[in-house]
Every structure is written in C-alpha cells, then in structure tokens.
Amino acid sequence: MSFTNITLRQKGDVAIIDLHGRSAHHEGCRPFQETIGKLVEAGSARVLLNMADITSIDNSGLLELLLGCTEVARSGGKLQLLNVSKRVKTRLQTTGLCAVFETQEDEESAVRSLSVSVIAIAAATASV
DSSP states (O other): OBOOSEEEEEETTEEEEEEOSOOBOOTTOOHHHHHHHHHHHTTOOEEEEEOTTOOOOOHHHHHHHHHHHHHHHHTTOEEEEESOOHHHHHHHHHHTGGGTOEEESOHHHHHHHHHHHHHHHHHHHHTO
C-alpha cells in the first residue's frame, strides 16, 4: 500500500499532509515518502498527517507511516496523525504502533500541540 493521492498545505509553521481516497499498492511509487523527504530537506520540523479519508490500512501503509515518522524525528521534528478512523486506530493498537504515533482529533489543537512539542524538543537538545 502506498499513499499516492496526497495534498500538502501549510498552517503557520506546521506542514499538513492530507491523504485522500483509498491507498493502493504501487511498487516504486512513493509520493508520501518523497513529500516527507522534501519537507525534512526544507527544514520542516512539524508535520501533521491528516488521515480523515483513510478508512483502512495494511502493513505496507503502516510501514510508510513509521518510516515517515522516523525520518521527521531524525531531523529533530515530530509527526502526528490527525482524524484517524476507528478502524485505523484499532490497527495501530493491535500492532503496538499506538505508542509510536500521537493522534489528534482536532486540527487546531494538533497544530498547537506540534508547536509546543517541537519547542520543547529544541530546548532539551540545546541544554545537552
């Protein structure tokens, strides 16, 4: 499964990736990972992944999320999930990935949360 239909938008200093429709398995077609890579290269430390239109997810989709989260975290940033369906939440719980991904239900709260969490990460890193 690859998230192939995405829209990127900005809200303040938070990059929001909207996933639309069904995701499909396409070898070699990784627009989600390319988008994450470009955001990291551009210095975007705050990424919000809007999953409102994603009703289910398979193992390869979970892997893409995990790789994206890891890439953002390695750059000193944070990725959160927004509007996660009950079915996807259940999948995250059964795989143990609910401990990896912070989820939010409201975009405004998520944007505020990301701004605060990245400031805290930067402060902790500077004091080391």
